[in-house]
Amino acid sequence: MAPADLVVGNHGRTLGMSQTTQRYVDVFWELIHEILNAVLFVLIGMEVILIPFGPGMWSAVVVALAVTLLARAQTVGLPVGLAPGWFKLPRGTGRG
Incomplete structure (x- = not known):
């Protein structure tokens, strides 16, 4: 996909779709x-069952x-701890 495709695609979304269509x-x-994502986790779970x-x-x-x-x-944790104001995360987020 060329960069022009991305520009036209994003621009066309705002011009060619109503707010309702965009939401749908x-x-x-x-x-x-x-x-x-659910299928992926089911497949991973099925693979784990086969591992002895x-x-x-x-x-x-x-x-x-x-x-x-x-x-x-x-x-x-390290980046959030060193620059907590830059990320604007709730207190305690980086320490989990």
Whole structure:
């Protein structure tokens, strides 16, 4: 998709659709998003059922969980902690 397509598409939305049509289109795509997200999580759940969990697997799960939480603390908590006024988030958001 060329940049001109994006400009024409966004401009055409305001010119070619009424407020009601825009609202219906937005709700439609939000519904599609939610349905596909649910399907994705069902597929992930079905995949997890097939994985045999043994003692070695549980240690890998604990390590993956620790790495994930540390990465979140660095990528979200650190910037929000260093510049809390810039993000305008509710108090306590970055410390979770």
